Amino acid sequence: MRGGQSLDKEAVSGPGGSSAEHEPTCLEERPKVTGPPAARPQLSSDGLRHAQVSLCQTRTQSPVCSPGDANWTTWIQEIVDLIEHSGDVDKCQRAAIQHRHPFLEWARPPQPSGVEKARAMPRPRVLRTHFPAQLLPPSFWESNCKFLYVARNAKDCLVSYYHFQRMNRTLPDPGTWDQYFETFISGKVAWGSWFEHVRGWWELRDNVQMLFLFYEDIKRDPKQEIQKVMKFMEKNLDGAVLDTIVQETTFEKMKANPMTNRSTAPKTILDQSISPFMRKGIVGDWKNHFTVAQNERFDEIYRQKMKGTSINFCTEL
Numbered sequence: 001m002r003g004g005q006s007l008d009k010e011a012v013s014g015p016g017g018s019s020a021e022h023e024p025t026c027l028e029e030r031p032k033v034t035g036p037p038a039a040r041p042q043l044s045s046d047g048l049r050h051a052q053v054s055l056c057q058t059r060t061q062s063p064v065c066s067p068g069d070a071n072w073t074t075w076i077q078e079i080v081d082l083i084e085h086s087g088d089v090d091k092c093q094r095a096a097i098q099h100r101h102p103f104l105e106w107a108r109p110p111q112p113s114g115v116e117k118a119r120a121m122p123r124p125r126v127l128r129t130h131f132p133a134q135l136l137p138p139s140f141w142e143s144n145c146k147f148l149y150v151a152r153n154a155k156d157c158l159v160s161y162y163h164f165q166r167m168n169r170t171l172p173d174p175g176t177w178d179q180y181f182e183t184f185i186s187g188k189v190a191w192g193s194w195f196e197h198v199r200g201w202w203e204l205r206d207n208v209q210m211l212f213l214f215y216e217d218i219k220r221d222p223k224q225e226i227q228k229v230m231k232f233m234e235k236n237l238d239g240a241v242l243d244t245i246v247q248e249t250t251f252e253k254m255k256a257n258p259m260t261n262r263s264t265a266p267k268t269i270l271d272q273s274i275s276p277f278m279r280k281g282i283v284g285d286w287k288n289h290f291t292v293a294q295n296e297r298f299d300e301i302y303r304q305k306m307k308g309t310s311i312n313f314c315t316e317l
């Protein structure tokens with residue numbers, strides 16, 4: 001996950017999906033907001049927040065939606081795409097990764113918005129979003145979507161996001177590392193506070209159809225985690241296909257793949273001479289950035305902001 005734009009709530013209906021004219025669709029705006037059972041998150045006063053997960057898949061009657069944040073979205077997208085296409089590597093070369101799954105909150109006229117692209121898409125639909133749970137259109141909760149959320153530990157997220165913001169010319173200059181450290185803690189980054197984003201989705205995990213994954217787990221045991229995704233997507237692929245997907249989604253492979261490394265994006269948007277989009281792809285890079293004082297301060301803030309949650313991250317392998 002890493003940056004985002006405006007919210008666009010519209011009806012989405014795909015050719016394979018809504019046969020009846022008024023059949024509820026994934027993004028349709030409704031008067032009644034029910035929210036996910038028993039755990040609808042509340043927005044805090046500081047409004048916007050940043051994301052940590054993103055991918056949405058929607059199926060005809062039970063849409064699937066998986067959200068993610070600004071730091072592993074590309075990875076899980078490629079995994080999902082390969083699973084959906086039964087490990088067919090050529091099919092996953094059909095387009096650059098950012099064009100394969102509609103980006104829900106993307107709206108930059110005159111290009112079609114993420115919602116317009118979703119509407120034009122056959123079902124089952126895989127969508128991508130960095131939205132915090134609080135900002136997802138209510139129809140997602142009501143349509144029984146599946147959600148695939150990938151969380152990454154806050155320290156590595158901060159580092160990755162900093163470098164991304166340096167090279168993404170459409171985002172504000174992040175300033176110095178020390179300045180950005182404060183910006184991130186305050187939640188004044190695209191999609192808002194990491195803490196609220198992760199908490200929001202984590203607290204919903206048992207109330208909706210959600211597979212909640214950790215970046216660090218995928219790094220540690222990609223085969224096991226990809227198998228979880230396969231099961232969640234109800235795809236039964238044999239061991240050889242699974243091995244192909246594991247191999248095709250290593251950091252090295254994806255960094256060399258023009259369809260995943262964002263080399264097709266213009267330099268005016270992503271200036272990879274400043275920092276590559278596929279930067280390091282490791283767990284623990286925060287140790288090369290945080291001072292001892294920053295680490296102590298961050299740990300204290302983390303304790304306060306994540307108090308009462310059962311989520312447990314690992315920050316090194």
Ligand SMILES: Nc1ncnc2c1ncn2[C@@H]1O[C@H](COP(=O)(O)O)[C@@H](OP(=O)(O)O)[C@H]1O
Pocket residue numbers: 001002069070071072073074075156159160161163249250251252254277278279280281282285
């Ligand atoms: N196959 C892969 N393995 C490990 N990390 C990956 C990966 N594909 C992408 N990433 C990492 O995910 C981050 C990009 O996130 P997003 O896709 O949400 O923008 C970058 O992190 P780093 O900056 O730590 O290298 C990138 O290297």
Ligand SMILES: CCc1ccc(OS(=O)(=O)O)cc1
Pocket residue numbers: 001002003004005070073098168170171190
């Ligand atoms: C607003 C610029 C921006 C930031 C992050 C984005 O997300 S992603 O890297 O494509 O997942 C997109 C645009």
